[in-house]
Structure formats: C-alpha cells, structure tokens
Amino acid sequence: MTSTPPETATHPPTTLHVDWDVATGRSQTTLTTHLWTAPQLRRDSPIHDKAFEALRDLRVDLARFLPWFSHPRLAVPELTPPSGDTTSWNFELLDPFVEDFMAAAEGRPVVANFATIPTWMFVTPEPVPVSDDPDEIHWDYEQGTELRDPTCTEVADYFHRLASWYIAGGFTDELGVWHESGHRYRFAYWEVLCEPDVGHRLSPETYTRLYDAVVARLAPLDPEMKFVGLSLSHVHPQPEYYWHFLDADNHADGVPIDAFSYHFYAQPEIVNPFGLTGNAPYQHWRDIFFAQADAFLDQVRHIDAVRRRLAPAAATHINELGTFPPAPMDPRPDFPAEYWVLSGSVQSYLWAKLVELGIDLVGIAEFIDYPGMNPGISLLDWETGEPNARYDALALLVRHFSPGDTLVSTAVTAAHGHPDPRVHAQGYVSTAGDRRVLLINKTASPVPVAMPADVGPCRCEQVGVTAGRQPATIDRGLAVLDAHATAVLSWPGTSGDVPLQG
Numbered sequence: 001m002t003s004t005p006p007e008t009a010t011h012p013p014t015t016l017h018v019d020w021d022v023a024t025g026r027s028q029t030t031l032t033t034h035l036w037t038a039p040q041l042r043r044d045s046p047i048h049d050k051a052f053e054a055l056r057d058l059r060v061d062l063a064r065f066l067p068w069f070s071h072p073r074l075a076v077p078e079l080t081p082p083s084g085d086t087t088s089w090n091f092e093l094l095d096p097f098v099e100d101f102m103a104a105a106e107g108r109p110v111v112a113n114f115a116t117i118p119t120w121m122f123v124t125p126e127p128v129p130v131s132d133d134p135d136e137i138h139w140d141y142e143q144g145t146e147l148r149d150p151t152c153t154e155v156a157d158y159f160h161r162l163a164s165w166y167i168a169g170g171f172t173d174e175l176g177v178w179h180e181s182g183h184r185y186r187f188a189y190w191e192v193l194c195e196p197d198v199g200h201r202l203s204p205e206t207y208t209r210l211y212d213a214v215v216a217r218l219a220p221l222d223p224e225m226k227f228v229g230l231s232l233s234h235v236h237p238q239p240e241y242y243w244h245f246l247d248a249d250n251h252a253d254g255v256p257i258d259a260f261s262y263h264f265y266a267q268p269e270i271v272n273p274f275g276l277t278g279n280a281p282y283q284h285w286r287d288i289f290f291a292q293a294d295a296f297l298d299q300v301r302h303i304d305a306v307r308r309r310l311a312p313a314a315a316t317h318i319n320e321l322g323t324f325p326p327a328p329m330d331p332r333p334d335f336p337a338e339y340w341v342l343s344g345s346v347q348s349y350l351w352a353k354l355v356e357l358g359i360d361l362v363g364i365a366e367f368i369d370y371p372g373m374n375p376g377i378s379l380l381d382w383e384t385g386e387p388n389a390r391y392d393a394l395a396l397l398v399r400h401f402s403p404g405d406t407l408v409s410t411a412v413t414a415a416h417g418h419p420d421p422r423v424h425a426q427g428y429v430s431t432a433g434d435r436r437v438l439l440i441n442k443t444a445s446p447v448p449v450a451m452p453a454d455v456g457p458c459r460c461e462q463v464g465v466t467a468g469r470q471p472a473t474i475d476r477g478l479a480v481l482d483a484h485a486t487a488v489l490s491w492p493g494t495s496g497d498v499p500l501q502g
Helices: 048-058 095-106 155-168 204-221 239-245 280-312 339-354 389-400
Strands: 014-026 030-036 063-066 110-111 170-171 178-180 190-191 226-230 259-266 269-271 276-278 315-323 361-364 406-413 423-429 437-440 448-450 457-463 472-474 478-481 486-491
Touching: 014 190, 014 423, 014 437, 030 315, 030 389, 048 095, 048 389, 063 190, 110 226, 155 170, 155 204, 204 226, 204 239, 226 239, 226 276, 226 361, 239 280, 259 280, 269 423, 276 389, 280 315, 280 339, 339 361, 339 389, 339 437, 339 486, 389 457, 406 478, 406 486, 437 478, 457 478
Parallel strands: 014 448, 030 063, 030 361, 063 110, 110 190, 190 226, 226 259, 259 315, 315 361
Antiparallel strands: 014 406, 170 178, 269 276, 406 423, 423 437, 437 486, 448 478, 457 472, 457 486
16 A cells, blocks of 8 residues: 555634534434455455454444355355256355354344356356356356346246245255255345346346346245345446336236345546546545545436335335445555545445435445455455454444434534535434534545534544544534544434424
8 A cells, every 4th residue: 555645735624513403304224334255254264253243343234245246156056057967056155154144243134135146047158167266256257148048937946046045944956856954044135136237237127027036936935025126336327227127017016126226336537538538646536536426416316216206115225335446456456545534434425415315225335355356445454354444434323323313404614604515514313312413524634623612522533544543522622624534523412303394
C-alpha cells in the first residue's frame, strides 16, 4: 500500500442543527453483509477462526451466504452430470462453509444464495474443465447462455436437491439413491441466482421462468422461507428486468415475489472526450465515488417507482454495495491505505440515503476478498483476518442504528447559513429514546463541527484516516471530523417515539 498525505487547507467549522421533535421518516432498513466461499474461509486457513469471529461479532440479521462460481469445487456440489450408474454429488468442501456461517449467525435469520448453476446444464461447445485445486480461480466457469433443458426443470431439480441437503436432512438423487446430510437449517430467504444478467446473460423472460421453477420446487421444503429474485449486477441493470420480473402477470400462479435485489459498486474510471476509459488519480476518487453514489440513488428512486406500481408488497434488497479501486482483479493491488476509510464513508453515506428512501436491506460487500478477487471490497485483511476501516464503519452503524429508528430534521450549515456540502448529517431517535447523529465527512480534510447550543455533552465515535477506535467525550464546543470519517454522536435519550409530521 502507498500513503497519500491529507490535503492542506483552512478548515472552517460547520454547524450542526437537529430538531429532535420533528420526525421526517422511520427506518425499515436492515444493515448486513455477505460472504462467499473464499479460500481464506476454509478451515485449514490460518485466518479462518479470526474471520468467523469477526462475522460473529457483527451480530447482523440476514447475512447472506453466497457460494460463487469463481471457485466451482468449493461452490458446486454436482460438478459433472449423472451417468447411467453414478452421480457426482459431493458436499465435502461446501459443508464446512455452511456449518461455520450458520454457527457464526448464532440463530439470527440468514439469506441463502447457492448461486452457481453447474455449467454442464448449459449448451457449450465442449465441457468446461475444472482444476483439481479447489483454490484456483475459474473466471471462465460460467459459460453458455442457453439451458440444455429450456423448461428449467433440470435446474429446479438441482436446487431442490441442494436445498434439501441443508433444509430437509438429505435428498434422493437422479438414480434414486438417498443421500443423508443430517442438516436441518432454516433460511429466512432463498435468493435465486446472483447476477444472471452477467455470467450467463439470461434474458428477463428466461430468468423469470427459472425463478418460478426453482421457487415452486423449494417452497414446500419450508413454508416460512421467502424468496429473493433478480440479484442484478451493477454493470448494466436493464430497466426491462424490473418491469418484467415485478409484474405478477409474468409469473406462474402462486409464485410469490417476496423481494428483489440488485447491486452497486462505484469505481474511479473516467471517460475522456474521445470515449476512451482510464483510471483517475487517487485525489479524484472521492469526487467520482460520491458522484456515482448520487447517480445510483437516482436509479434507486426510478426502480422503486416501478416496484410501487407493479409489486408494492415486494421488499427491496440492495445486497451488494461497495467501491472498486482501479483494476479490481489485479493480483498485485496498489492503492493508498486511506482508500479503506474513503470506501467506508461512501458505503455509510449510501446506507444513510437508502434508509431515507425506505429500502428494506442494505448489504455491504463483502466479507473477505484478496488480490485477484476484488480486494478493494474486502472487509477484512486477507493476510491477517483483522477488520479494516470498511468493517469498522459497518460495525459502527450496526451498533448504533436499527430498523424502527425515527429520522429527525437535521442540517449542517456553513457560513451565512448555507448548506455545507462537505458533511452529511442525519439525526435518529431509537425506539428506546436514545438520540444519535450520523456525520460523514465527504472530504479528505478534517472538518470541525459546532455542536447545537441546546444539548449537553455527547459521546463521539468515528472511523477516519487518523482517528483511533476509542470514543471521545465532547463537552459542547466542537467535534472534529477526521478525513473521510464516518462518525456517530450519541446522547442519552428519553423513552418514547417521536411522532411523524404530516
């Protein structure tokens, strides 16, 4: 990692204004994360225990488990098609991930997304080879755009057997042989595929038929389990996916649309006047990240308008959210250490704005990655297992905020009373009456914040470039936000809800 010095500039204070008696909304947003079948999470990994301890310590609801196609031996329990007298079902490598994930959840609700369809179920020129090394990356595993069984029955049967292994104690394979697992897990949601618009480039029509087939097969396993559809990538979320999938007329009778999901990653890529792309210097990343974040929020508003028209009861899960540095798959990443704090501020800002928009779930991506596998979105150090600043920012929000919080009228003003674009601020009152303010420094310089005159001493916790993890007590006066800080001010409150205005 390289180091970038903070900007040198004068830092005039901004003034915080909070009216605790004026409610502007109520949070319904679950904040969580997801993890995939990364080699660092295998039981023989030196950071296995520390990583799962960090997951347990977050204590999040609806953590998402995502076996991913890049490591098919770890994610796909039937790597080859059945022959006349044998099948390839094998859960030896996948089971430890599931068992450790469920243990870390400690009974809290989770989301299952066994996302990878065996590639042999697609029409391909020849079989796709898989290395014997389970840790080897296979970016070319997802091939084919046409299912060899266009009725989707073969895929639905595969997922029914896989789900039965974990929900119902076992399954009967294609040859009539019973496979006993002993597992009896409960999943709050089952998400059908991940980013089907990218790997196999499924059309909205094909994906919807496949979703219906899978849901119809899995629903009897647990009548209380709900389902998540779409899981669209950030690359090209075509509006037709939402218009088609969210329209009940395009689904089989009785198939629910409980929730749908999509993703967002900001990336410091620029396009010059000649249409050529390149990577911006680090000092411009924050401007690009926050500009892309605001553009994404406009997309969210449009997508939510479609949801309200077609499927108003469906929940919205934005279950992968983060930032990429340049060359996200670079096996030798080189970006400033301050990047992690900047990324944390972007994810915190997006969470705060998505709470305002009434999004049901926000998932910060992703629990662990490593060079060659999106290192810039990792929440842990891939060598030591230690939490980084992105994890710390997530943990800070999880500790202080939850669904049911009341949002109250909040502003920050610079000189002459004008809004201060350097800082995002939002006040909340918990269901227990505790008062808290989220402050996000959107700049690379420290920003002093003048406290309201009518409040007493408060506790300040922040994750910033130079800030430590120890909280500070502010006796009125100024709170200094560190560069790119995600900060929470808290006061003891009084019980009782704040009534919503209007």
